[in-house]
Amino acid sequence: MREVAIIGVGIHKFGRFGEEKTGYEMGRDAVIDALKDAGIEWKLIQAAYSGSVVGRFGDAIVQDLGLTGIPVINVSNACATSGSAITLGYQAVAAGFYDVVLAFGYEKMPRGFIAIADPGISGMGLIWFGAIGLLVNPLYFAMKIRRHMEDYGTTEDQLVKVSVKSHKNASLNPNAMYQKALTYEEIANSRMVCDPIRLYELCAPNEGGAAAILCSMNVARRYTRKPVRIAASVFKTRLYGTAEVPHIYRSANIKAPTPVMEAAKAAYEIVGIGPEDLDVAELQDTHSGDEIMHCEEVGLCPPGEGGRLVDEGATEIGGRIPVNPGGGLISCGEALGASGLRQVHEIVLQLRGDAGPRQVKDAKVGLTQVYGAPGVSSVIILKR
Amino acid sequence: MSKKQVPVREGLFTWGAEGPQLIGSRCTRCREVTFPEQQICPNCCTQTMERLLLSRRGKLYSFTIQRHQPPPPYRGPDPFTPYGAGEVELPEGVIITSVLTESNPEALKIGMEMELVIERFFDDGEGNEVVCYKFKPVSKY
Numbered sequence: 001m002r003e004v005a006i007i008g009v010g011i012h013k014f015g016r017f018g019e020e021k022t023g024y025e026m027g028r029d030a031v032i033d034a035l036k037d038a039g040i041e042w043k044l045i046q047a048a049y050s051g052s053v054v055g056r057f058g059d060a061i062v063q064d065l066g067l068t069g070i071p072v073i074n075v076s077n078a079c080a081t082s083g084s085a086i087t088l089g090y091q092a093v094a095a096g097f098y099d100v101v102l103a104f105g106y107e108k109m110p111r112g113f114i115a116i117a118d119p120g121i122s123g124m125g126l127i128w129f130g131a132i133g134l135l136v137n138p139l140y141f142a143m144k145i146r147r148h149m150e151d152y153g154t155t156e157d158q159l160v161k162v163s164v165k166s167h168k169n170a171s172l173n174p175n176a177m178y179q180k181a182l183t184y185e186e187i188a189n190s191r192m193v194c195d196p197i198r199l200y201e202l203c204a205p206n207e208g209g210a211a212a213i214l215c216s217m218n219v220a221r222r223y224t225r226k227p228v229r230i231a232a233s234v235f236k237t238r239l240y241g242t243a244e245v246p247h248i249y250r251s252a253n254i255k256a257p258t259p260v261m262e263a264a265k266a267a268y269e270i271v272g273i274g275p276e277d278l279d280v281a282e283l284q285d286t287h288s289g290d291e292i293m294h295c296e297e298v299g300l301c302p303p304g305e306g307g308r309l310v311d312e313g314a315t316e317i318g319g320r321i322p323v324n325p326g327g328g329l330i331s332c333g334e335a336l337g338a339s340g341l342r343q344v345h346e347i348v349l350q351l352r353g354d355a356g357p358r359q360v361k362d363a364k365v366g367l368t369q370v371y372g373a374p375g376v377s378s379v380i381i382l383k384r
Numbered sequence: 385m386s387k388k389q390v391p392v393r394e395g396l397f398t399w400g401a402e403g404p405q406l407i408g409s410r411c412t413r414c415r416e417v418t419f420p421e422q423q424i425c426p427n428c429c430t431q432t433m434e435r436l437l438l439s440r441r442g443k444l445y446s447f448t449i450q451r452h453q454p455p456p457p458y459r460g461p462d463p464f465t466p467y468g469a470g471e472v473e474l475p476e477g478v479i480i481t482s483v484l485t486e487s488n489p490e491a492l493k494i495g496m497e498m499e500l501v502i503e504r505f506f507d508d509g510e511g512n513e514v515v516c517y518k519f520k521p522v523s524k525y
Contacts (some may be wrong), residue, residue, distance in 0.1 A: 142448035
């Protein structure tokens with residue numbers, strides 16, 4: 001296995017951009033941004049992995065950038081879509097099939113709650129379950145954090161604080177959807193969506209694009225003095241004995257580690273480090289409670305102590321382990337197919353020291369984590 | 385004339401005079417229970433399942449109130465009315481996700497006893513009333 005580096009990252013701002021801008025064009029613009037960041041020409045790309053949940057023809061990119069005949073593989077894996085695209089690119093380069101590949105993602109999500117697209121044909125096959133009102137993602141987030149509050153004493157106050165941090169960090173991120181810092185009261189008084197989750201604690205599905213150029217390490221040194229190494233890129237589905245988004249039932253007898261725990265554990269083992277060695281993390285904060293629970297699931301603190309991590313300010317920029325310095329999903333929104341690559345974009349900037357006013361001091365090791373329906377997770381560890 | 389009642393899907397529950405029950409299955413090897421019934425045990429990965437009618441009563445494991453209209457294929461009332469949703473742990477060792485009859489969060493508490501009921505969800509447009517399971521608090525909290 002060869003070492004794999006990221007030599008360039010690109011992004012199209014996350015937000016809402018109207019009829020005139022297609023999702024695919026945002027992905028393409030992110031690729032152009034990444035090529036510029038890497039300082040390489042499109043002709044050098046030997047294969048591409050295109051992530052989108054709604055879009056299906058990422059290979060359209062060759063028309064805009066050049067018809068070089070490269071394979072372009074379309075990837076769709078819910079919130080873990082671009083994590084999957086990176087994992088495929090990483091494996092191809094690590095295995096020696098290619099020296100330089102592209103992973104990019106884009107999305108143009110309809111407004112409102114995410115509909116589990118065409119449940120009849122998507123493989124979810126749960127039309128009746130949706131008809132009675134149980135195919136709603138936030139409902140499952142809410143039940144999970146409600147039980148966490150019961151078991152560990154996590155509080156609504158802590159949920160508000162996570163969102164305060166998110167919006168504060170995003171006010172320093174020009175690519176975030178919401179760049180305005182919100183007060184504690186504004187968040188605590190926003191309307192209840194799924195008890196105990198409030199509107200300003202919940203991420204909005206939106207639009208955007210992100211891209212990364214992956215390269216074997218020996219080739220990377222030709223192009224950059226600051227390659228960021230992909231130390232591990234892991235993708236997992238769920239084990240028997242977990243409760244996912246959504247679930248008709250779960251076992252009360254068997255409690256298995258979540259796909260996030262499994263992906264994080266495998267990633268740490270590959271790298272030979274533990275969570276204590278991380279300097280910065282971008283986690284899937286689909287809502288405030290998710291950030292708290294994912295801090296625990298990737299091992300930033302023991303189970304049940306994610307709320308305390310918030311109270312201690314440990315996850316703030318400048319804290320012991322800054323989480324979501326770019327504002328996370330709560331403030332950037334979730335353009336599904338681009339979301340994991342947005343996290344990678346942020347961590348790469350952090351590790352190169354290019355994150356400007358939101359820079360985590362001297363960050364050397366970072367982690368990204370996504371989680372999605374119906375129980376998928378991707379965890380990536382990056383090192384400078 | 386009252387409308388004919390039809391289940392949202394066949395095979396999910398019984399609803400005879402003796403009271404409703406969810407139809408699940410249990411693995412004859414590992415004893416794990418699924419709902420709905422399925423042929424292959426998701427724990428053992430083998431065809432070792434037998435049909436099992438689940439207990440009517442269980443304990444509330446977690447809950448929320450859905451306060452916004454879900455996206456399609458939701459077929460609830462128009463205009464939308466908020467509803468409770470929860471997980472109910474049954475003695476067979478399975479936790480069922482269900483709509484609740486109660487939509488006031490103050491009236492719900494984790495650990496409280498719940499009971500299965502069959503209720504109307506929507507009309508199918510062909511003169512039938514579509515019913516499915518819900519869980520109802522056994523006593524006021």
